[in-house]
Amino acid sequence: MTASQAVLDLTDSTTMGSFSVTESGDNTPRTTSRRHVLAGSAAVGAAAVATGLTGSFAAATPAAGSGTGRTPAGDPFTLGVASGDPDQHSVVLWTRLATDPLAEDGFGGMGSRNVEVHWELALDERFRKVVRRGHERTGPDHGFAVHAEVAGLLPGWEYFYRFRVGRHVSETGRTRTAPLIGVFGSGLAMSFASCSQFEHGWFTAYRHLAADEPDLVLHLGDYVYEYKPQVYISPDGNVRDHSGPETESLANYRQRYAQYRSDADLRAAHAVAPWLVVPDDHEVDNNWAGDIYEKPHIPQPDFIQRRANAFRAYYENMPLRRRSKPSGSEIQLYRKVSWGSLANFHMLDTRQHRDDQACDDGWKVCEDAANPARTLTGDEQEAWLLRNFRASRARWDILGQQVFFAQRLSASGARSMDGWDGYQGSRERITQGWIEGGVRNPVVLTGDVHTHWANELKADYTDPDSACVGTELVTTSITSGGNGKDSDPSTDPNLQRNPHIKFFNQQRGYVRTRITRNDLRADFRVLDKVTEPGSPVRTRASFVVADRRPGLTEVDPA
Known part of the structure; x- marks a missing residue:
């Protein structure tokens, strides 16, 4: 778990219990549908509020020009968001910054300075139940791409994520982790x-x-x-x-x-x-x-x-x-x-x-x-x-x-x-x-x-x-x-x-x-x-x- 990730420990046994994960006849846990996840996660949402992880994602906006927290003049999230390579407890969250996607130098209009990109992961699309937050630094050496490997997640669960640079907030992506070995689920x-x-x-x-x-x-x-x-x-x-x-x-x-x-x-x-x-x-x-x-x-x-x-x-x-x-x-x-x-x-x-x-x-x-x-x-x-x-x-x-x-x-x-x-x-x-x-x-x-x-x-x-x-x-x-x-x-x-x-x-x-x-x-x-x-x-x-x-x-x- 990286220092940049504000965490609610979802691997704790008491937290697992709050998700009401059921047991199958062969004593292996079943995965839960999206409706049941969102309906049954109130306890985790309350815990997230208690740890200070919820709130306005766009509110904490560094001043323009303040080092890696500078705000681009245009929307830097023109290339969207993505996630991938899920395992039982983690997933990769991706974005790449570009205010001018077709710029011939390949830097997407982002210039030559590094940028700090904040991300958050939640149990719901409105981000009332945030369970992870962090930040990544990117810049011209990385093509202004971000790869955040978010760990400590529940297996077989649906999550929502987004990114922020300054006052700009990306669209919301939906992702999920893989189930535990031993679990077949509903398909x-x-x-x-x-x-x-x-x-x-x-x-x-x-x-x-x-x-x-x-x-x-x-x-x-x-x-x-x-x-x-x-x-x-x-x-x-x-x-x-x-x-x-x-x-x-x-x-x-x-x-x-x-x-x-x-x-x-x-x-x-x-x-x-x-x-x-x-x-x-x-x-x-x-x-x-x-x-x-x-x-x-x-x-x-x-x-x-x-x-x-x-x-x-x-x-x-x-x-x-x-x-x-x-x-x-x-x-x-x-x-x-x-x-x-x-x-x-x-x-x-x-x-x-x-x-x-x-x-x-x-x-x-x-x-x-x-x-x-x-x-x-x-x-x-x-x-x-x-x-x-x-x-x-x-x-x-x-x-x-x-x-x-x-x-x-x-x-x-x-x-x-x-x-x-x-x-x-x-x-x-x-x-x-x-x-x-x-x-x-x-x-x-x-x-x-x-x-x-x-x-x-x-x-x-x-x-x-x-x-x-x-x-x-x-x-x-x-x-x-x-x-x-x-x-x-x-x-x-x-x-x-x-x-x-x-x-x-x-x-x-x-x-x-x-x-x-x-x-x-x-x-x-x-x-x-x-x-x-x-x-x-x-x-x-x-x-x-x-x-x-x-x-x-x-x-x-x-």
Whole structure:
């Protein structure tokens, strides 16, 4: 617990009792709904008042120009708020200050002086029951980003947070902690998304995701795109332009993230729930692999520095813990987040440690793709994941990762060298690892391909009768590729060539899931258009994965 955190000790047993946490039949505590938390927390609220933690957050405003407490001339919270990487007793709170988000120097109009940012965490949206307060110092060396790791919280609980600089107060964010190990609770509402190209459309899908009020959001890469304006053109035409050149310098990347974060729909999705994030390729350079950039035949002598710039900006703009702060051109991204005993989320890094794509990338018939020595994860990450499988006692083990996992053959028999088809040895070892580790319910979540898919994972894809040993859910893009189009799964050639693929759709959207002890339900959410703001959302298809029964059962759309 840091000195900057004014605390009401929520881990004290008497305080726990005041929350009226009930016991289940197997003597494990249940998580409580938002309504019950707010209704049952009066005792804690009274204790907070007694300790002096409530009151007007904006009242204690340092005078303008008083060192790190100076008040910016404009609103510094134009990029919104976010939270992420929750565990049982803590969560990361994030903001980044910018009065002029598109400033070319990447400092968002904040100048060169450090700023003191105050934050507070409460049990209610009106901040009458504040349980934590603190402050963080940020400045140009941090891109004016704030990462507050708030500890000492109750497990499985909903909280509200906000920030203040001088007289300016941010919008309110909602977050929650993970339940204790041993707790299943009533279920987890989790949505996941990928691939939001600013130029290709409006971020309406993020707004609909926020309206669903999930408990947790996973973002699986391509959060921003690196291209200069009018280079990556959607089939439907670009509806808005990137600011600045192709991202290479730290200032370029900071400006690009600020432009994306300025979108109100994206800010709403961040504010509604904690996020677990991993990047894919466009946060650095299209289809990069390890130390190799997209087009190695075209000299790019400073790619390692570019990668360092990209990682630094990614950390500055995401609600990641300090353990993920990059060191030069390296960043620690793979990690496990447990949600009680209901689910383990294994967040993977499929770019930084991989071998170069086989056969010069693209869709190829390529013998080298089957070379068992080739790796997508790198040896260390693979060993870490296999250990996690062997140690897991969770009901669901979920891989949050970026690129297509199941086998996917084209009409010519070609495969994508950028996905797991290009690293078949890696896929086989990890699949065998969850089988031998006794993983109860393995589920792979994927982004990258700008289309919805639902796949059954096979022990042997060459044998149509091979056992189904897991499930893959692939989300389409938020905007990338423009509006897209609907398709008929019953006549789609992708499904006919690949019988383990059970669903395919080319519209934009995201995937909404509900995870319980008994099953995982996935709703494939789609929008008719992203080239016009405000398009309604609907569920195109829904599937259920039952406990201990890998595979997909289609059900009526929600």
